[in-house]
Amino acid sequence: MSIQQDRLTALIKFTQQTLLMGKTPITSISQHTSFVRLEEQLQNLPGVKLNQDVESVDETWLSIERLHASPAPLPESHLLRLWIEFPQKFNDAPGLKERILTSILLEAGVIFPDITPAQTKTRSDIDLLTLLEEGLELPSETETETETETETETETETETETETKYTVLNTFFDKATIKKELNNYIERSWKPWLEQEKQIRQSIKLYSDLFLLTKELQGNLADAKLELVWGVGIALWNQTDARAIKYPVLTQSVEISLDKNTMALSVRPNLSPVKLETEIFSSTENPNLVTLIETSKSFFESEDLVFNPFNSSTYAPILRSAAMLLDSSGKCWADQTTNDSIEGRKLPKATDSFEPPRVYRRVIYLSQAAIPDRVKLS
Numbered sequence: 001m002s003i004q005q006d007r008l009t010a011l012i013k014f015t016q017q018t019l020l021m022g023k024t025p026i027t028s029i030s031q032h033t034s035f036v037r038l039e040e041q042l043q044n045l046p047g048v049k050l051n052q053d054v055e056s057v058d059e060t061w062l063s064i065e066r067l068h069a070s071p072a073p074l075p076e077s078h079l080l081r082l083w084i085e086f087p088q089k090f091n092d093a094p095g096l097k098e099r100i101l102t103s104i105l106l107e108a109g110v111i112f113p114d115i116t117p118a119q120t121k122t123r124s125d126i127d128l129l130t131l132l133e134e135g136l137e138l139p140s141e142t143e144t145e146t147e148t149e150t151e152t153e154t155e156t157e158t159e160t161e162t163e164t165k166y167t168v169l170n171t172f173f174d175k176a177t178i179k180k181e182l183n184n185y186i187e188r189s190w191k192p193w194l195e196q197e198k199q200i201r202q203s204i205k206l207y208s209d210l211f212l213l214t215k216e217l218q219g220n221l222a223d224a225k226l227e228l229v230w231g232v233g234i235a236l237w238n239q240t241d242a243r244a245i246k247y248p249v250l251t252q253s254v255e256i257s258l259d260k261n262t263m264a265l266s267v268r269p270n271l272s273p274v275k276l277e278t279e280i281f282s283s284t285e286n287p288n289l290v291t292l293i294e295t296s297k298s299f300f301e302s303e304d305l306v307f308n309p310f311n312s313s314t315y316a317p318i319l320r321s322a323a324m325l326l327d328s329s330g331k332c333w334a335d336q337t338t339n340d341s342i343e344g345r346k347l348p349k350a351t352d353s354f355e356p357p358r359v360y361r362r363v364i365y366l367s368q369a370a371i372p373d374r375v376k377l378s
Contacts, residue, residue, distance in 0.1 A: 002285075006288040007287060007291065008287055008290075010103070010290050011285075011286075011287055011290050013291060016328070025279035025280055025282060025315060026247070026279070026280070027244070027246070027247055027280050028244065028245070028246040028247060029084060029231075029234070029246055029247060029248070030246070034213075035210075035213055035228075037206070041202075042062070042206070044199070045199055045202055045203045045206070046196075046199050046200050046203050046207065047065035047066075047067045047200075047203045047207075048062070048064050048065075048068065048203055048376065049061070049062070049063045049065060050062055050158065050310070051308075051310040052266075056239070057270065057301055059269070059308070060266045060267070060268055061230060061254065061267050061268060061269065061310075062209065062263065062266070062267040063264055063266045063267070063310065064203065064206055064207045064262050064264060064265045064266075065201050065207075065262070066206050066207060066262070066263040066264060066265075067203050068204070069090070069165075069197070069200065069201055069204060070197065070200070070322050071086075072086060072090070072094065072189075072190055072192055072193055072194075072197075073189050073190070075182075075185045075189070076185075077180065077181045077182070077185075078108060079108070079110065079174070079177075079178065080181045080182060080297065082105065082108060083096050083097055083100065083182075084096065084097075084182065084185075085097045087152075087180060090194075090201075091197075091198065093176045093186055093190065093192060094182070094185075094186065094190065094351070095182075096169055096172075096178060097169065097184060098168065098169055099167060099168045099169060100166065100167060101166060101167075102166060102167045105167055112173065113173055125319040130345060139147060152302050154247050159326065202215065202366075207265060210256055210267075211258075213228065213256065214256045214258065214265075217256070217335075227253050228252055228253070228254050228255070228256065228267075229251040229252065229254065229275075230250070230252045230253075230254050230267070230269070230278075230309060231247075231248025231252075231321070232247075232248055232249070232250045232252075232309050232315050232319075233248055233249040233250055233315065233318075233319040234246060234247065234249070235247055235248070235249050235280070235322070237327070245280055245281075245282045247279060248313055249276065249277060249317060249318065249319055250274055250275065250276060250296075250318060251274070251277055252269050252272070252274050252275070252307060252309070253266060253269070253270050253272040253273050253275075254267050254269050254270060255267070255268060255269075255270045269307070273300060274300050274307045274315075275294060275296075276292070276296040276318070277289045278292075278293060278316050281326060284324075286326055288325040288326060289325075289326065291325055292318075292321055292322055292325045292326065293319065295321050295325075296318050296321075299317060299318055300318075307373045319332050320332045349375065355364075
């Protein structure tokens, strides 16, 4: 039997075993709904570091510090602090209260223009001053005490009214100043804080998702066996049956560890071998798939090779082989561009031909995926 016949027989067996799994292979990363992150989603996030401890045995591909959310800074203006109102959603701009207690403004030292010094004098003070000016006889102590008691009761009633009286913003005498101070605060303090806080809360979300995932993986809460994988080289291919492929060509199973001192999370590769994701191409009935499998197996079995998603020499030859073997017009994006920035590695739209990927170097694809039965070819 010729080599071509052997490969064709192996491909037929592979297709048969895939069909026997009773499950359509996942062809898009969007089908992993539990946890998925791409490289551009992790770059420049505070507390997130990539490719740490490369020279050591305990290499870390991703580490996340445990950060905490912070409230918006308070305005410098004491008067604005009384009037400002922060919404429940942190990214909604603050506004002004419709009204506040007048007593709060008075305690803060706000002087209302409609209150004159004469209005702050008691009635007894005014009566005594009038008698002295006119040279009349002053009232007796008993009369004075009686009037004082009456005035005290009146003042108490006035204080009670003040405590329950509100000042409405629309009628507040310094409304224009308050609104101007609010606008200045939003532009100079709140917006810069918001931009930084958005990044921090993305890191917090990433940490929270991974932390919960560790519990799920350790506790075996799911019905299906789960693993966390790190993918390299995303294939984009619009097939004739209208099924689009958007999936990494290579995946490495990883594990999460928690530093009990710092509470930082680390993602490291485990001892599992790098996997060539053949299931996504099984429906194409491509005879060169077997050749790609053999090429990949031989490449990763090299004793000197240690797979690392941040070192393109440890996986680039397989991506190039995939582009050449699976489609005559396929392209490996790294050979088509010199832009190695994050922008240059973002995913383009899928084409009619196989094209692994714009995300060629340092590709980060982190996904929680159900492990299907491994289909092995002889």
